[in-house]
Amino acid sequence: MHLVSRFVAEAIVFEVGSDSDNVITNTDEGIEVLVAPCELDMNAITEYVTIQHGGTQDAQDDINDAFSEVDLTSNLLVTFFWEE
Incomplete structure (x- = not known):
């Protein structure tokens, strides 16, 4: 499981x-x-996150944090999760 925002x-x-x-x-x-x-x-995903953050820098930081340890070319299933 991979924690994201x-x-x-x-x-x-x-x-x-x-x-x-x-x-x-x-x-x-x-x-x-x-x-x-x-x-x-x-x-x-970047477009959605940018709209939600209202700015590109915060969105880019969020994307970088979320996917820094994820191989975006992988076809193996990953569980992404967020919890309050």
């Missing part, structure tokens, strides 16, 4: 679709989603 978790859920079987939990208290990193559209 709420904005990043929401962006990943948006990418896979909120009704996807890969979304394990999506509540106000926590988000858990299973996805292969290579399937993520990082441009769309």
